[in-house]
Amino acid sequence: AIQIDKSRFSNLAVEERDNGVWVVTLNRPSKRNALDIDTIEELVEFFSLAPRAGVSVAVLAGSGDHFCAGLDLIEHHDEDRSPADFMHVCLRWHEAFNKMEYGGVPVVAALQGAVVGGGLELASSAHVRVMNETTYFALPEGQRGLFTGGGATIRVTDLVGKARMIDMMLTGRVYQGQEAVDLGLAQYIVEGSSLDRALELADRIAQNLPLSNFAICSAVSHIQNMSALDGAYAEAVVAGVVNTQPDARTRLAAFADKSAARVRPND
Ligand code: 1HE
Structure with a gap:
């Protein structure tokens, strides 16, 4: 690196x-x-x-x-x-x-x-x-x-x-x-x-996967400059890459086996 x-x-x-x-x-x-x-x-x-x-x-x-x-x-x-x-x-x-x-x-x-x-x-x-x-x-x-x-x-x-x-x-x-x-x-x-x-x-x-953070910051910023049509297309392509990343599988498995934290309202 x-x-x-x-x-x-x-x-x-x-x-x-x-x-x-x-x-x-x-x-x-x-x-x-x-x-x-x-x-x-x-x-x-x-x-x-x-x-x-x-x-x-x-x-x-x-x-x-x-x-x-x-x-x-x-x-x-x-x-x-x-x-x-x-x-x-x-x-x-x-x-x-x-x-x-x-x-x-x-x-x-x-x-x-x-x-x-x-x-x-x-x-x-x-x-x-x-x-x-x-x-x-x-x-x-x-x-x-x-x-x-x-x-x-x-x-x-x-x-x-x-x-x-x-x-x-x-x-x-x-x-x-x-x-x-x-x-x-x-x-x-x-x-x-x-x-x-x-x-x-x-x-x-920093606890998020790096590729998710990359997409959140880079893709959202780029997509803002696109038409809605092109932005939706770009979003789909980025999601295709990010949402199938091997490192995400353990997080998905943890949700499936109910060991992952649930989203709850603030106290
Ligand atoms: C500087 C600068 C600076 C301070 N360039 N030297 N920006 C401004 O118009 C803001 C200008 N600065 C200020 O209004 C004040 O300095 C502050 C509110 C930021 C701070 O006030 P203060 O009382 O704590 O400090 P000071 O006594 O004004 O300055 C301390 C020192 O910092 C002094 O240097 P010294 O060698 O005489 O001790 C100042 O000259 C120095 N200093 N600000 C250079 N900006 C791509 S285009 C972008 C266009 C812009 O950003 S325009 C806005 C510019």
Whole structure:
């Protein structure tokens, strides 16, 4: 299998835990984990390798009080980029974030503090988002004289709808707390460590068969872009492969002999 060489990462801290769960931490807290080009390249590298390196689940976190302050505005200012230069920067962001969304490795984001601009674009490329009481979401691009370039027009709009997305960009509106969950910006809100909850969820997800997780994350993401007709066809093909995998037989047998857990309502 392909190996992930941890020594190749410096703007990210990457750490392997049990069950193939890896924690990928944005590691520039003094810059509020702003996304410079080197960080984007490290995300491309990690999420390109992860599907073939036995990563069962990736937990994406930020060090310090803030998850991510978005585009590195200082680097962007200093580089004084041409339109073509910045287009290519954005294409690298898309390379990284598409690898996350479509790669087939479940990504659980642990959010705290600012999840803003490109930080929200990054978070919205994860499959599961956990926030806490400090977490807040915003798209400050409008105020900065900028526009989103890392997929927010697609992914944030998917999460909150077009009208809210446009309002966030026009007015700088900030969402936090339960309201952010109700809108779909995160699926979980906890008091205290969002990372602890994200790791619990990752451990649960890692108990599924890898091919099921691959299909859940990759096929659902791809099928969303298809017509209903083609999506139904693709779903049938994926189910043909996944639902007949040899490793599923012991789970089916356990259901048949009544040793498998039943689905019950929450207490
Ligand atoms: C940064 C960045 C950054 C902080 N690029 N260096 N994103 C934004 O418009 C958000 C900009 N940042 C903020 O609003 C605030 O910094 C935070 C709310 C995230 C954090 O506030 P705070 O008070 O904790 O920190 P700070 O004092 O503002 O910043 C601490 C340091 O981080 C400081 O560096 P220092 O060297 O002077 O200590 C800041 O310069 C640095 N820092 N945020 C670079 N974003 C593909 S297009 C995507 C378009 C966008 O993402 S636009 C949205 C950009």
